[in-house]
Amino acid sequence: MPKIEDYRAIVGDDEVDELYILADRLKGKSVQNINSTAVGGGVAEILSRMIPLLRNLGVDAYWDVIKGDEKFFTITKDMHNALHGMNLDISTEDLDYFQEVNRQNSETLDLFGDIMFIHDPQPVGLVKQREQKGNKWIWRCHIDVSDPHKATMDFLRGFINRYDAAVFSAPSFARNDLAIKQILISPSIDPLSEKNRELPQQTIDSVAEKYGLDRDRPIVTQISRFDYFKDPLGVIEVYKKVKNHIDCQLVLAGGGATDDPEGPRILDQIRSVAESDPDIHIIYLPPSSDIEVNALQRCSTVIMQKSLREGFGLTVTEGLWKAKPVIATAVGGIPLQITHKHSGILTYSVAGTAHYLKELLSEPEYALKLGANGKEHVKNNFLITRHIKDYLSLFISLYYKEDIVYL
Amino acid sequence: MNEGFNFHTQYHLVELLGLNARNPEELLAGIKTVPASSIYYHTHRFLQQHHYLSPEPPNDFAFWLMEILHLRSLGEEFLSVDTISYCNLENLRKDFVKILEDYISKDHDNIDCIPGFEFHFLACKTLVLPLPYTAHNLLEFAQMLGKVSIRSLYFHMFEARMRLGVPDNDFSQWLKSMGEDQLALEISKLDPYNITLESLRLKLIRMVEKRAQD
16 A cells, blocks of 8 residues: 655655645544445545555544445435436335434444544434534535435435535535535545556556457447446447447446445346447456556547546546546536546537547547646646645634634 | 744635526626635636646636636636736725626626536635745745745735735745845736746746845
8 A cells, every 4th residue: 555655756745745734733633434335436445545645644544334234225326316316206214214224323333533524425314423422524425416306405404414514526516505514625546556556568468358358449448337327328329329430449347336236237238238249348347456447448549438427537537647538428527627628528418429539539649638638637636645635624624713724 | 133934835625605607697696795715716726726737717707708608708808807916805806896797787698608517606715834944045045935835835925915915925025024125026026827836936936046146
């Protein structure tokens, strides 16, 4: 696992030195993160990198995971989809069950942190314990709540308003119906993680060979969970339109998370659509496949992220960091990462995505320039060191009311 | 005996105000009501987030009016507001309000942006921390200007003047106290809004080193 000192070579001494100075102001305060899964998905990934680095900086940081059964995670998946805007009514019985599992977790988990940092809706109900604990509570929302299903948002609002602050990943996720402070913090990637570090050419070649990819023809890749909102069927539609003109290959690769029971059904659906075309590679990756993801991104000609809804879109960040041309839909946090035709391509439809994909595959120099600009943008704004700086600032700010705080 | 210049750094925590605008009228309503820290954020954000780009887009309002609503003429009016000449955010706010009120009074169509491209009002909370760098003379000052982060440079050149109500940037104030009135004046005259922070750093170092060698 990288140490904070290892980042000096990437972001500079001044950046790392200032992280120590900021972290020093949190001495004596513990920060307890709680989410719903230890592996799979962006949240677990960020936490698994962030916690050791916070500890390197001297922050008393912890990470706990709530427990739930299949019924609970089916309900929270529905909740997730409803927050993304799907018209899903969750029954009163299910909402009661959701609260009951939260109550059980609040009894079994030691909620000891001076700062409780609760991630996403699954453990949101733990905040009911705050009156007894007297600590600071922050709710970190990693998903797009710009147009949520009203009843689900109404239900969750009762919990969210008990927090000291809510953190969102993009300006468009801000709510005008919350009574608490709302903070904007973009997520990040770790440039030294196995998923993002430089790889020897031999590793890239062997992964391409393992999955039967032809390096002499363009490779278009979407890496994401097998999830309705990632629109894998839309990606295949785009590929088929382009394939009529350019002989390319499509890679749809991703895994699942323990809190996502929908994945296997979607995967079966995609396999049945793709089975007649040997140039469509559907690759199911277990959680420990970071080097393979890295290699697949690095051997790709173009990275695609055709999501219908998106939290921040860290797979876009990963693609940009590898200096790849990225085509992505203008949803969630993706427009923060891509300035259209400057650091990537933003699209709105299957037809538009196919048009720009053809353009990028036909104009490699233009594609190269987009990739270089995208990498620079990520370096300046979306690496884990900036993310740590934002979290430290947030934790410290909880203890001050003024707009300008002298520490 | 001069006390020396203590370098500081600052961090902005960005707050979401939950207030959006779809057209110039809603932008006007927002600019009138948001806290001063929001006016500050939207006129200074680009300086830090895009410090590698040159020239910087001057402010979020101008960018949104020009690039999203395609109101070139109105956007240019925002673009040309000389931020460096304001020592007070309320005066800056008044001038933005005046530009929008003039535009709206001329019966222009109040066209909405495409859904998803609304202007989102943000604000910021600033944490200021001392750095372990104190300069006692011009050479030390030049050396430390090369070591501190972009955020430190930003704090001393922008934040102090615009938000803390002091009459000049921190560097010029200290140089005056050192008897370096001419150098202080030259730095005060710089328009730091029109160059990247890295270019500003190099320019400052050159100016201070040159004076130290005189």
